[in-house]
Amino acid sequence: MSKLTLNAQHRCFGGSVSYYQHSSSACNAPMRFSVFLPPQANISPVPVLYFLSGLTCSEDNFTVKSGVQREAAELGIAIIAPDTSPRQTGIPEEDTDYDLGSGAGFYVDATQSPWQAHYQMYSYVVEELPQLIETEFPVIAGRRGIFGHSMGGHGALICALRNPHHYLSVSAFAPIAALKQCVWGRKALGHYLGSDQTLWNAYDATELVKQKTWLDKPILIDQGTEDQFLRQQQLLPDRFAEACETVGQSLTLRYQDGYDHSYFFVASFIRDHLQHHAQFLQ
Numbered sequence: 001m002s003k004l005t006l007n008a009q010h011r012c013f014g015g016s017v018s019y020y021q022h023s024s025s026a027c028n029a030p031m032r033f034s035v036f037l038p039p040q041a042n043i044s045p046v047p048v049l050y051f052l053s054g055l056t057c058s059e060d061n062f063t064v065k066s067g068v069q070r071e072a073a074e075l076g077i078a079i080i081a082p083d084t085s086p087r088q089t090g091i092p093e094e095d096t097d098y099d100l101g102s103g104a105g106f107y108v109d110a111t112q113s114p115w116q117a118h119y120q121m122y123s124y125v126v127e128e129l130p131q132l133i134e135t136e137f138p139v140i141a142g143r144r145g146i147f148g149h150s151m152g153g154h155g156a157l158i159c160a161l162r163n164p165h166h167y168l169s170v171s172a173f174a175p176i177a178a179l180k181q182c183v184w185g186r187k188a189l190g191h192y193l194g195s196d197q198t199l200w201n202a203y204d205a206t207e208l209v210k211q212k213t214w215l216d217k218p219i220l221i222d223q224g225t226e227d228q229f230l231r232q233q234q235l236l237p238d239r240f241a242e243a244c245e246t247v248g249q250s251l252t253l254r255y256q257d258g259y260d261h262s263y264f265f266v267a268s269f270i271r272d273h274l275q276h277h278a279q280f281l282q
């Protein structure tokens with residue numbers, strides 16, 4: 001019996017968009033994700049690119065709003081978009097705040113009660129999901145890239161920087177680039193990891209990049225200048241850029257004039273990100 005439940009499927013640019021649910025052992029809960037398979041996957045296995053979404057998102061926001069499928073179909077790349085947290089786990093405060101619990105897993109492995117029983121999004125994204133995808137779908141094992149938006153941009157950066165041999169490429173849209181230095185991050189890390197801030201470094205892209213793990217490959221980041229969360233000092237891309245400069249990490253940080261934080265911004269530059277990843281995945 002398949003480990004996956006297919007909830008919906010749509011033909012798209014000669015390939016297909018499918019929505020699945022499965023029982024996650026990392027999160028000890030059901031998890032959902034979407035898969036775009038390009039037409040090339042009907043002939044032979046294709047590389048795969050994981051997209052991590054931001055606060056309040058499910059697997060659907062990026063899948064519906066980014067327009068990623070046109071370019072992915074042309075380049076022959078599969079796209080996987082997981083949900084941003086487990087849901088309906090029974091943790092009482094799970095749905096109280098938009099920036100903690102449901103829709104706000106922050107791609108960490110929680111160590112603190114009550115979260116640690118289910119909120120293991122780092123292990124889910126880095127280990128369990130790729131194993132499942134590479135077993136169940138026509139993708140090339142190990143030929144993986146990762147990107148994301150906002151909280152998911154943070155997730156993509158930390159997953160890549162911590163696992164440079166696991167991912168061939170990374171990029172981000174408006175990432176939370178220094179998690180332990182912003183209000184969102186201090187709240188989430190305090191609840192998920194506890195008060196010892198030395199443990200927070202393992203989930204902070206600006207701290208991780210100083211370890212020089214990704215030096216042989218470039219990082220692409222796009223950031224809108226009219227992004228409300230940039231103004232609120234939640235994203236802090238300049239701190240990440242300074243750390244990259246200090247250690248000699250190649251970074252293309254593009255400030256895009258007049259763009260906000262929305263998926264209209266993501267859709268405007270999705271083509272460039274797919275082409276960035278294709279250089280390393282194909």
Ligand SMILES: N[C@@H](CCC(=O)N[C@@H](CS)C(=O)NCC(=O)O)C(=O)O
Binds near residue numbers: 054055061261262
């Ligand atoms: N609800 C939050 C913001 C949530 C938010 O903007 N989420 C972004 C990611 S950080 C998003 O992609 N939202 C869903 C969408 O635009 O489809 C607020 O009002 O401050």
